[in-house]
Amino acid sequence: xxxxxxxxxVRATVAVLGAALLVAGCSSDGKDEPDKADIRITQQPKNxxxxxxxxxxxxxDQVAAYEKDGKKAEAGQIRKIAQQPTGEWIxxxxxxxxxxxxxxxxxxxxxxALLVLYNIPHRDCGQYSGGGATDGDTxxxxxxxxxxxxxxxxATVVLEPDAVLHLVDGCTPDEFHEERYDLLEYAIGxxxxxxxxxxxxxxGNAGWGHPDQIHEPLKWAGIDKADGFAVNVSNFxxxxxxLAYGKQLSAKVGGKPFVIDTSRNGNGxxxxxxxxxxxxxxxxxxxxxAPTTKTADPLVDAYLWVKRPGESxxxxxxxxxxxxxxxxxxxxxxxxx
Numbered sequence: 001x002x003x004x005x006x007x008x009x010v011r012a013t014v015a016v017l018g019a020a021l022l023v024a025g026c027s028s029d030g031k032d033e034p035d036k037a038d039i040r041i042t043q044q045p046k047n048x049x050x051x052x053x054x055x056x057x058x059x060x061d062q063v064a065a066y067e068k069d070g071k072k073a074e075a076g077q078i079r080k081i082a083q084q085p086t087g088e089w090i091x092x093x094x095x096x097x098x099x100x101x102x103x104x105x106x107x108x109x110x111x112x113a114l115l116v117l118y119n120i121p122h123r124d125c126g127q128y129s130g131g132g133a134t135d136g137d138t139x140x141x142x143x144x145x146x147x148x149x150x151x152x153x154x155a156t157v158v159l160e161p162d163a164v165l166h167l168v169d170g171c172t173p174d175e176f177h178e179e180r181y182d183l184l185e186y187a188i189g190x191x192x193x194x195x196x197x198x199x200x201x202x203x204g205n206a207g208w209g210h211p212d213q214i215h216e217p218l219k220w221a222g223i224d225k226a227d228g229f230a231v232n233v234s235n236f237x238x239x240x241x242x243l244a245y246g247k248q249l250s251a252k253v254g255g256k257p258f259v260i261d262t263s264r265n266g267n268g269x270x271x272x273x274x275x276x277x278x279x280x281x282x283x284x285x286x287x288x289x290a291p292t293t294k295t296a297d298p299l300v301d302a303y304l305w306v307k308r309p310g311e312s313x314x315x316x317x318x319x320x321x322x323x324x325x326x327x328x329x330x331x332x333x334x335x336x337x
Contacts, residue, residue, distance in 0.1 A: 039063050041082055043109050049291045051085035051114045051156070051304070052106035058325040059310060077334035078310070078327070085291050086263070086305040087116040087158060089323070092133065095142050099149025112154040116306055117146060120163045120183060125171040128280070128314025128322045136179050143187045147194060154196045158259070158306050159187055159226070161233040164217050165204040185222035192225055200259050200301075203229035206237040206245035207269060215252035227301075228257040234307040235261065236269040236285055243297055250299055260295075262288030263305035266337050280316040281329065286336035309333050 041055045054060075059082035066075035088102045099115065106113035119142055123132035133139035166172040167180060184201065191199045201223055204214055223229060229249065232242045239262055246258040266286030270278045287309055293302045310330025312319040319326055 039067070039079075039082070043111055044083070044085065044291075046110065049085060049293060049302075050112045050154075051291055051302075052102070052109055052111035053083065053085045054088065054102075054105070057082065057086065058308070059330065062310075062325070062327050062330065074327075074331055077331045080287060080334045080337060081309045081330060084305055085111075085114055086308045087114050089116045089118055089308075090146060092119055092142060095145035096149040099146045099155075100151075101149075103150050103153035103155050106155075107153045112156055113150075114156050114158070114304060114306075115146070115150075116158045116161070117143070117187065118161055120160045120180060122172060122176050122180075123160075124162060125166055128316070136183055139183050140186055143190050147190050150191075150194055150197055152195050155194075155198070156259075156302075156304075157191055157197060157199045158230045158233060158304070159191070159199055159201045160184060161202045161230075161306075162204075163202060164214060164221050165202070165208060168209070168214050168217050181217075181220045181222075185225075188222040188226045192227065198227040198301075200228045200230040201226045202233050203231055203246075203249060203258070205232045205235045206241040207235065211245065211249035211252055215249060218249075218253055223253050223256060226256070228259065229253070230259050230261065230304075230306065232261045232265060234263075234313070235279060236265050236267075236282065238265055238268045239289060239296070239303070241268075243300065247297070247299055255299075257299050257301045259302045259304050259306075260300060261306040262291070262303040263307045263309050264288060264333060266333075277316055280313040281319040281326075283317070283332075284336070285333060287333050288337075 039060055041053060041060055043053050059078050062078045063075045063082050066078060090098050102115060103113045119132050119139060121132045121135060121139055124130045133142055163180060163184060167177055188199055191197050201221060203218055231246045239260060242260045250256050250258060264285050265288040267284060270282030289303045291303055291305050295303055310325055312322055312324050312326045314322040
């Protein structure tokens with residue numbers, strides 16, 4: 001459902017290079033690129049949101065491109081995305097390098113890196129974002145790499161979107177259940193052992209089932225050792241609906257706090273067309289509340305943009321592959337916010 005972040009390593013490397021490369025606005029092979037010197041993407045006030053704004057993401061590139069082409073209105077819309085902290089989805093290839101790059105860049109800005117880990121074996125049941133680690137040992141090694149990359153720097157981790165949900169809804173075959181619970185528990189233990197890392201295990205959304213169906217599986221996956229859980233990741237349910245769902249679930253898992261993905265929930269969920277595809281690049285959606293730790297309820301640690309607005313859910317409704325940047329969709333999300 002969510003799309004991998006194969007370009008993340010490139011962005012991490014660029015971020016660590018610092019302001020000199022950002023101002024230069026050119027590639028290493030000498031070819032001209034859109035000049036980002038005047039984009040001026042800065043960090044949000046730390047008392048509002050402590051999370052790091054990546055100055056070299058797809059949205060920043062798009063703002064520069066629109067500015068160069070004289071498309072001021074479109075650039076202004078995409079800037080709404082570029083100026084907010086969004087999740088960095090760690091790819092399978094070099095987790096240590098990517099995690100280090102993002103957390104070092106965040107630390108230099110005196111901010112916290114928001115990382116999303118989405119590599120569980122047999123993920124997404126073979127749908128648009130199917131794949132993941134080839135086996136349990138590979139996954140544990142990947143988690144170990146992420147942990148080495150983070151070290152003692154500040155990070156907030158959203159762990160494995162849909163991994164528990166797909167154990168409950170029948171999507172993941174029974175023979176993989178025991179291993180998945182073990183892997184999630186391993187990941188939580190490894191990451192929470194780091195001194196400045198918080199871990200939120202994905203726990204579905206307000207449009208799926210009921211907390212009674214998922215609270216026990218969350219416990220089997222190690223929620224007791226996590227800092228909390230995440231709801232509405234990459235989905236569109238309103239903040240109010242997500243808050244109600246999260247509070248009901250929290251009461252069943254020891255009062256754990258939670259975070260809400262508000263990246264695209266400004267107009268709520270899409271209710272037309274084939275029900276099984278409503279989550280995938282739905283039309284008429286909008287950006288939601290900006291990321292912040294100043295939320296409507298003490299149980300909600302933060303509103304986050306876990307899903308990166310403007311990146312496709314998959315090859316549906318005219319979209320590119322899952323995780324690829326789709327500027328037209330990004331502009332429409334921003335226009336309605």
